[in-house]
Amino acid sequence: MVDGILKGLRVIEWGDLVSGPWTARLLADMGAxxxxxxxxxxxxxxxxxxxxxxxxxxxxxSGLFLYMNLNxxxxxxxxxxxxxxxxxxxxxxxxxxxxENHRPRVVEELGLGYxxxxxxxxxxIMVSISPFGQQGPYRDYAGSELVLFHMGGPxxxxxxxxxxxxxxxxxxxxPGYQAYFASGWMAATCTSVALFQRELTGExxxxxxxxxxxxxxTERPRIAQYSYTGEIPPREGNGIPRFKxxxxxxxxxxxxxxxxxxxxxxxxxxxNPEWTQDEICSTPESRRDxxxxxEAHIMSWMMDYTKQELFxxxxxxxxGVFPLNTAADVYAEEQYRYRGFFQSVxxxxxxxxxxPGISYKLSEHQSxxxxxxxxxxxxxxxxxxxxxxxxxxxxxxxxxSGVI
Amino acid sequence: xxxxPFEGIRVADFGWILAAPLSGQWLSTLGADVIRIESKxxxxxxxxxxxxxxxxxxxxxxxxxxxxxxxxYGxxxxxxxxxxxxxxxxxxxxxxxxxxxxxxxxxPVVERFGLTxxxxxxxxxxxxxxxxxxxxxxxxxxxxxGMGPANQAFAGLPSMTGYEGxxxxxxxxxxxxxxxxxxxxxxxxxxxxxxxxxGEGLYIDHSMAETVMSMIPGQLMDYAMNGRVAEPRGxxxxxxxxxxxxxxxxxxxxxxxxVHNEEQWAAFCNAAGHPEWLEDERFxxxxxxxxxxxxLDDLITEWTLTLTNLEVMERLQAVGVPAGPSQNNExxxxxxxxxxxxxxxxxxxxxxxxxxxxxxxxxxxxVPERKYGASPLIxxxxxxxxxxxxxxxxxxxxxxxxxxxxx
Numbered sequence: 001m002v003d004g005i006l007k008g009l010r011v012i013e014w015g016d017l018v019s020g021p022w023t024a025r026l027l028a029d030m031g032a033x034x035x036x037x038x039x040x041x042x043x044x045x046x047x048x049x050x051x052x053x054x055x056x057x058x059x060x061x062s063g064l065f066l067y068m069n070l071n072x073x074x075x076x077x078x079x080x081x082x083x084x085x086x087x088x089x090x091x092x093x094x095x096x097x098x099x100e101n102h103r104p105r106v107v108e109e110l111g112l113g114y115x116x117x118x119x120x121x122x123x124x125i126m127v128s129i130s131p132f133g134q135q136g137p138y139r140d141y142a143g144s145e146l147v148l149f150h151m152g153g154p155x156x157x158x159x160x161x162x163x164x165x166x167x168x169x170x171x172x173x174x175p176g177y178q179a180y181f182a183s184g185w186m187a188a189t190c191t192s193v194a195l196f197q198r199e200l201t202g203e204x205x206x207x208x209x210x211x212x213x214x215x216x217x218t219e220r221p222r223i224a225q226y227s228y229t230g231e232i233p234p235r236e237g238n239g240i241p242r243f244k245x246x247x248x249x250x251x252x253x254x255x256x257x258x259x260x261x262x263x264x265x266x267x268x269x270x271x272n273p274e275w276t277q278d279e280i281c282s283t284p285e286s287r288r289d290x291x292x293x294x295e296a297h298i299m300s301w302m303m304d305y306t307k308q309e310l311f312x313x314x315x316x317x318x319x320g321v322f323p324l325n326t327a328a329d330v331y332a333e334e335q336y337r338y339r340g341f342f343q344s345v346x347x348x349x350x351x352x353x354x355x356p357g358i359s360y361k362l363s364e365h366q367s368x369x370x371x372x373x374x375x376x377x378x379x380x381x382x383x384x385x386x387x388x389x390x391x392x393x394x395x396x397x398x399x400x401s402g403v404i
Numbered sequence: 405x406x407x408x409p410f411e412g413i414r415v416a417d418f419g420w421i422l423a424a425p426l427s428g429q430w431l432s433t434l435g436a437d438v439i440r441i442e443s444k445x446x447x448x449x450x451x452x453x454x455x456x457x458x459x460x461x462x463x464x465x466x467x468x469x470x471x472x473x474x475x476x477y478g479x480x481x482x483x484x485x486x487x488x489x490x491x492x493x494x495x496x497x498x499x500x501x502x503x504x505x506x507x508x509x510x511x512p513v514v515e516r517f518g519l520t521x522x523x524x525x526x527x528x529x530x531x532x533x534x535x536x537x538x539x540x541x542x543x544x545x546x547x548x549x550g551m552g553p554a555n556q557a558f559a560g561l562p563s564m565t566g567y568e569g570x571x572x573x574x575x576x577x578x579x580x581x582x583x584x585x586x587x588x589x590x591x592x593x594x595x596x597x598x599x600x601x602x603g604e605g606l607y608i609d610h611s612m613a614e615t616v617m618s619m620i621p622g623q624l625m626d627y628a629m630n631g632r633v634a635e636p637r638g639x640x641x642x643x644x645x646x647x648x649x650x651x652x653x654x655x656x657x658x659x660x661x662x663v664h665n666e667e668q669w670a671a672f673c674n675a676a677g678h679p680e681w682l683e684d685e686r687f688x689x690x691x692x693x694x695x696x697x698x699x700l701d702d703l704i705t706e707w708t709l710t711l712t713n714l715e716v717m718e719r720l721q722a723v724g725v726p727a728g729p730s731q732n733n734e735x736x737x738x739x740x741x742x743x744x745x746x747x748x749x750x751x752x753x754x755x756x757x758x759x760x761x762x763x764x765x766x767x768x769x770x771v772p773e774r775k776y777g778a779s780p781l782i783x784x785x786x787x788x789x790x791x792x793x794x795x796x797x798x799x800x801x802x803x804x805x806x807x808x809x810x811x
Contacts, residue, residue: 063625157576
């Protein structure tokens with residue numbers, strides 16, 4: 001395997017929790033040299049999130065931190081101290097990319113805005129991720145995963161189909177940090193656009209990513225639908241779960257089929273029982289109007305089969321159906337094993353665990369976990385002494401004065 | 405300002421449904437010449453209008469579908485029957501003059517259509533081919549088909565989505581397709597940057613289910629570290645309380661509120677007009693608030709029901725507490741922040757006329773404004789592609805139309 005396709009790029013990540021760190025992770029997975037800057041003492045907030053091995057909290061063993069920061073090096077710097085800021089500016093002066101996800105006002109108050117940084121390094125690509133973006137009436141509003149997910153739209157449509165009691169079943173958030181991850185993918189995409197453009201023009205630029213917009217972008221068709229037909233997706237459903245129970249768990253995709261080809265395949269799969277000959281099953285419209293009756297038939301048929309049986313038979317019948325896996329199931333799934341998705345990573349404090357890995361393969365080039373996440377300030381000497389030319393004595397003074 | 409970054413880049417877009425076309429749209433709106441290669445024998449499922457948003461008119465609905473028309477801005481469309489050898493040969497001629505090929509077929513279909521990397525590399529040595537599929541193009545399940553919701557399931561996401569103590573639920577929209585569209589765009593654009601520097605093409609094999617799993621690391625690491633199998637948590641969070649949706653004035657109106665530290669808690673109680681909650685030992689720290697979260701949620705609801713969700717947002721945001729309304733598409737269209745940031749664009753389309761749809765995201769200081777051309781009618785650009793671009797005679801084109809190769 002040859003090196004990752006971004007080898008040689010130098011990235012400074014001044015990130016926290018998920019969106020900034022994920023952006024930098026995506027570049028690191030491709031071979032970029034990512035130096036993560038954390039605050040001395042507390043470090044990245046994800047160090048306090050967990051999960052922790054054996055449920056024993058330790059800032060060096062938080063599963064979220066360990067995952068978000070694979071393939072990176074880590075340093076500590078207190079940016080509110082003059083020397084901390086000076087060193088940060090030195091790092092940025094020698095970097096291709098700076099990624100940060102702090103509120104716009106915080107960045108400005110520290111004097112680390114793009115104008116200042118681009119004067120030091122005109123080739124710098126600065127990627128700022130913030131809850132609502134750098135401009136606009138909500139620019140200084142506080143965001144959180146919960147708030148962004150719901151303001152962005154997908155919460156209103158979650159859970160799909162199941163809501164029958166509007167007062168007691170509120171709109172629902174997706175698990176974990178889906179809005180922040182979407183922001184990371186978006187920021188990484190825009191970073192690559194800026195890199196491509198820099199090869200053409202020789203100049204860096206500022207990229208402004210809004211987390212609110214990133215999760216909103218997953219509602220893309222709903223905007224045009226409103227314009228075309230005035231459609232507002234109803235929150236209330238028919239109560240039929242999208243994932244239906246079967247003999248040994250839940251299963252996805254065995255639904256009433258609107259199109260005749262797939263409906264025919266489904267009937268064949270079920271052995272063409274008598275009820276499928278009913279008039280209500282004859283056209284896409286009649287099937288739509290009688291969804292609950294038909295779904296009840298499908299559900300009762302499903303209870304006789306295991307997830308595996310439904311998967312094998314359903315796929316053979318030409319239907320895109322899948323079992324509903326749990327966290328335990330995905331670790332055992334042969335397909336993911338074959339592709340080497342889960343990778344064992346050892347860590348001096350946390351120990352060795354299998355981590356979720358990288359979701360794509362590149363011909364000939366590396367895209368895999370190469371390094372565990374850094375300990376807090378682990379690469380201070382590497383970066384500040386070996387690369388920036390401070391002396392080991394300087395390092396001690398910086399530590400004593402709380403800069404690193 | 406100057407040129408858009410991808411001017412001069414050509415993309416042969418065989419992608420269909422949602423994720424792959426969205427990745428092509430990142431490129432077309434940034435200047436690339438993106439050609440959709442479609443087929444009337446096997447039209448993009450989205451063109452059939454299964455997902456709604458179809459303007460009434462004569463069947464088929466192919467050109468009047470909101471979803472399709474917000475995923476293909478400024479692309480061209482030509483039609484080829486790729487089950488026919490001549491159709492494949494014409495596709496190869498387009499690929500020969502392209503920089504990027506996008507496909508989103510199952511493995512058996514890719515082989516039948518002759519769109520494997522080996523084949524395309526022989527035609528265009530520095531081609532970038534991105535293959536998007538449910539579970540990847542290697543492994544025992546490389547041949548399976550499945551769309552977004554089924555992918556979610558195989559990746560385990562619904563097993564941790566839903567109301568607390570409830571059954572597994574589906575995430576809204578067509579999750580994960582629109583996030584995957586960005587993933588694909590990231591991979592394609594990074595590959596273009598790599599080619600720009602080295603002259604090398606690249607094959608990218610992307611698994612949608614793996615990308616879904618890459619976004620639930622906390623839950624998966626908890627299994628790896630502690631053998632714990634994640635379950636639905638509703639709107640709750642381990643670290644923050646209150647952290648929920650609260651009903652407001654009006655029909656089915658909700659506000660999301662999350663309080664992450666003591667400073668925000670103090671600001672919250674004062675803004676809610678309940679400074680006495682600060683003295684209440686049931687709520688005195690985050691741990692206590694977690695333990696008494698149901699009582700707390702009920703008290704908060706009594707307050708939020710007296711206001712609209714926008715009023716609650718304004719009061720809480722004024723003191724630095726994260727709060728915002730649950731928004732459906734109508735509310736989103738009226739969101740002043742999204743309006744300010746040009747998230748709603750108008751395109752003029754030959755069949756549906758002027759319609760509003762969603763713009764693209766990411767604001768660049770040195771990239772000119774994006775191009776938002778209308779999405780193409782099916783086969784609208786057959787003459788542009790086969791005559792003007794490939795240099796075929798109109799007689800030959802007519803013959804191939806009759807033979808249903810160009811179809």
